[in-house]
Amino acid sequence: MDNLATDLQPLLETAQQREFTSPQKAAYPGVRAPLPHEYTKTLLQAVxxxxxxxxxxxxxLKLYPLNQYYSLVSTAPEKLARLQRVPHFDNLSPYYFAIMHYLAPGPRGGTGFFRHGPSGFENINASRFETFKGSAEAYMAEHGEPPSRYQTQSDEHFVITETISYQQNRLMIYPGTLLHSGLIDPDTDIDANPxxxxxxxxLFIEFK
Structure with missing residues (x-):
């Protein structure tokens, strides 16, 4: 959905007042800070x-908000962990959803959705997880670990099926089972300054 907010400025100004920190457990390659409660409440009511x-x-089933963050990519390609160099899924639940709102002005790298070449899977649910995991590990055992870069293009391991280009004030909602990755451009996107x-x-939500 484009042109979501009538005025982004208050949201941008609040971000500049927040303290961004690195998540301890999440695989996100950057820093995060809490979103304003009123923004998340209004957004979830709207969608x-x-x-x-x-x-x-x-x-x-009832909607449960799980996590709501401002996010900034800040990890250089050469410092990415192995799982940060390939597309990922957020959760195995069929009722788990990710919501992403592009806030900064562009141009920036967008978001890509992928199919796993060896297994043919585009979304990873509970019944597919072990097959996907074994297939991905076997591929890397044979071909080596992914190079130190953000995956922004197709290769034999992961194939891009759809891209959502970056546009300020654009909102995306997608199931957490979908394989996806930020199409991060090291020249414009790696910056911890809000x-x-x-x-x-x-925002991450689940119906349960």
Missing amino acids: YSLITDLYQIPKH QTGRLTAN
Whole structure:
């Protein structure tokens, strides 16, 4: 959804007042800070019916907000861990969703969705996880670990199926089972400063 907010300035100004830190457990290659409560409340109210209708969420399930962050990519390609160099999924639950709002002005790298070449999977649910994991590990055992870079193009291991280009004030909502990756451009996107970096709002929710 484009042109989501009528005025992004308050959200941008709040980000400049926040203290950004590196997540201790998350695989995110950067720093994060809490989003304003009013923003997350208003946003979730606005998209609730869209998500429940489009994805046919069972009516007895309730929405639970899990995490809500400002995010900035700050890790140089040569410092990425192995799992940060390949597309990933967020969760195995069919009712887990990621919401991303591009906040900073562009141009920036967007977001890519991928298919895993050896297994043919584009989304990883509980029944596919062990097959996907074994297939990915076997591929890397034979061909070597992925190079020290953000994956922004197709190769034999992962194939891009869709890209969502970066545009300020664009919102994306997608199932957490989908394989995806930020199409990070080291020249424009690696910056921990909320005034100049690739600032996004990231929310994670689950119906249960």
